Amino acid sequence: MIYQQVVNAINESSNIIITSHVNPDGDNIGASLALCQALLKLGKDAVFVLDDSVPELYKFLPGAEKVQKPDFLQKNSFDLLISMDCGDLERLGRVKDYIQGRKLINIDHHISNTKFGSINLVEENAAATAEIAYKLIKSMGIFIDKDIAQCVYTGIVTDTGQFQYSNTTEETHVIAAELIIAGVSPADIFNKVYQNNPKEKILLMKEALKSLDFHFNDKASCITISRSQLDSISGDELDTEGIVNLARDIASVEVAVFLKEKEPNIVKASLRSKSRVDVCAIAKEFGGGGHIRASGCTIEGTIEQAKEKILSVIQKQI
Amino acid sequence: MIYQQVVNAINESSNIIITSHVNPDGDNIGASLALCQALLKLGKDAVFVLDDSVPELYKFLPGAEKVQKPDFLQKNSFDLLISMDCGDLERLGRVKDYIQGRKLINIDHHISNTKFGSINLVEENAAATAEIAYKLIKSMGIFIDKDIAQCVYTGIVTDTGQFQYSNTTEETHVIAAELIIAGVSPADIFNKVYQNNPKEKILLMKEALKSLDFHFNDKASCITISRSQLDSISGDELDTEGIVNLARDIASVEVAVFLKEKEPNIVKASLRSKSRVDVCAIAKEFGGGGHIRASGCTIEGTIEQAKEKILSVIQKQI
Known part of the structure; x- marks a missing residue:
């Protein structure tokens, strides 16, 4: 099973880079930050590297302040790369220059995904990559705290247009319920994401x-x-x-x-x-x-x- | 328990009038139509009487075409009135003229509810009256078909501002998941309610x-x-x-x-x-x-x- 392959690859690694696409949105930022925090809780040295700035709107998410630029990869060693919410290698921006010969896990929900990873956890029916991140974190037995829950929730709420696009399933709502139990305040996220326009x-x-x-x-x-x-x-x-x-x-x-x-x-x-x-x-x-x-x-x-x-x-x- | 009292009153009645407030919205229309259809499935003679027109936006809901005006109460006998989503008697409009001496069940979620019923099923923490209607229908063992599910879902989605107001709880999402399993298409309701402006x-x-x-x-x-x-x-x-x-x-x-x-x-x-x-x-x-x-x-x-x-x-x- 793919989830087990991903968990094995994570367990075998110590220095893990999480990365994602340029022109970031709520889902790729949320999914990446959620997984990064989960891996830190697991005792891994995990860093989220992105060839773009975190949009102002999502800077409130826990861990957003620690995101690194691609030059981090030149200066630091790492033994596993995990790409989140990215349909093809081009969209990784300059991070693409550092993947040759690396073990690369590709986690995504886009139907157009080119399966560019050594392991591809691509679920086209998932409402958001944050949904897949959530299931992966749970499958590793990591406790979903409020910080992780807020990141996952923000990914889901933005990629489903507030639970209204056709990608919204019963599973999406069950996960949202679990995230509220974990401490998410829907009104608080709504205020930060939708009532905070320039x-x-x-x-x-x-x-x-x-x-x-x-x-x-x-x-x-x-x-x-x-x-x-x-x-x-x-x-x-x-x-x-x-x-x-x-x-x-x-x-x-x-x-x-x-x-x-x-x-x-x-x-x-x-x-x-x-x-x-x-x-x-x-x-x-x-x-x-x-x-x-x-x-x-x-x-x-x-x-x-x-x-x-x-x-x-x-x-x-x- | 209040739910049991409501179920008993329904079981003891044959001709049941469901009513609600003037200036209708998605929740009072959705909750009333959901309960009306459930009671029809139970073999009751149930009619939704409203002193206002169903807004154009909600006419797609199953049963909306059968809503009656208050003069229906003058011409027909009934043995139970159920008020949905209404905080006080004034908001019933002209239906108020027909309640004297009647058994009246008051189902609502407004904190300001004046408890004007002979039985008051008022849950201030419910996200929508449609949520209470759903729980009531389930407690009567009535199968939630797609028609009922669409009505409940529309009530919930409109009264929570698409699952974002502070009244949204884990229970709201669990119910939404069950409604999708019952046949609701979130994108379809979204299209009808939010992409259909004059x-x-x-x-x-x-x-x-x-x-x-x-x-x-x-x-x-x-x-x-x-x-x-x-x-x-x-x-x-x-x-x-x-x-x-x-x-x-x-x-x-x-x-x-x-x-x-x-x-x-x-x-x-x-x-x-x-x-x-x-x-x-x-x-x-x-x-x-x-x-x-x-x-x-x-x-x-x-x-x-x-x-x-x-x-x-x-x-x-x-």
Whole structure:
């Protein structure tokens, strides 16, 4: 059984590096920190190495302050690498440069996982990699304390969209119940993860909503934001995730598009659909990809040109 | 035990009326429909009577099409009334006119419940009245089919804000797991309840956000909407719930206010706080009330005057 192989590999190792993907989110940070703390409790020398910063939002998680950058791997010896929530080697960023000849455990729940590990614990039906981390920690007989529980819970709640995406199973809820018993306060995590937006996020929403319009009998909706609008709100790259959902969550809408001018004449498109239209196929027409209900692509041209191009493809599908 | 008393009263009755509060929401509709269907399966003549319409959003729930208005009680005999999710008799609307001399079971989870029933099954720690309905149905040995499960699940998910409010317990999650086993699709309910907004809702959000501003070092935020703005979007009364949350969910903000001009010189204020300020006390200064973290009141004057008044009270607390 794969779990036993993973446990054996951990038991045979002393210096263990946990790593994960760039552009981190609640699940890869939560799953990695949970496993790291569990291994420390087991007496291992475990360090979480990431080629990116922990997002501000997740810095409250126990252990987030100890995360190391890839150069740690140059200076320190280690005998096992564990990759969390990462579909392929490229997404490890510069950590990839240190894996050759190493024993590598690949723990993930993405259907697209390339099985790049020496051991692959890939469960496509798991709601979150944090769910797999939880089961692994339990199978090692490690007590789930409040710190570990908070990390696992944050991974699950963010990757399931608060227990609502189709990946949510009865097992997800049973685990959530056990995590609350272990000390998690759902309201506390909710406050930290969802009520803690930078001011710029709502200013961006306000600015972007000005452009909202509807097409094809309100079956498609579109929101755009230009480079100059973005720059007028903040010098930093802003989190625009979630804006496309505002355009989607309207009864009549089947396809929603959000167009962001990344740089002059380069427009990033985010697409969402509800039940009929395959937006992955639409994104592929522009060299992008993703899932049937959520996809993305990059289109050359002004925002207006990009909008015209993508709406004409949507029109054929809707 | 109270559950046994309720079961006995149900067993002794044939014609049972289930009723609930006006201004219905996911929990009172879900809990009432769940119990109604369970009693029908038990061979009872059970009817859900409500002095309000089932909101469009919840019409997909099994049994919603059979809900009756209070005049049903004038024309039909019944031997038991069960009130669901209702804190006091006033909130039953015109159903209240038919309760005198009747056996009345009061099932609720509000801390403010006035215990107005002949039997009171009031559990303040339950996340939703639907949770109590579920336990009651199970205790009667009735099989929880997919129809009942969907009603219970909708009650729980809406009253817990997707399993995130402080009323969410381990029991809530264990029940959610059992409901998924009974056939509930979380993504399906999510789509129907949260991705199904009228177009006017986002247009209202767009219009209201124009007024967003910050006060007292960004610790307070305020959004307003005038009667003429409301009328320009829709002739009907629009759902403005949720707008105040946009103003609250910003890291720096402790108190958020949403001011809506109900009619000329009558402004309705919704207040939210995060961790320190008691917004119930603030609302009380204007003759309103509510909870420490969510309250409301009505202020006379123009929107500008109401804003000045309430901000000056907030300033003292912040």
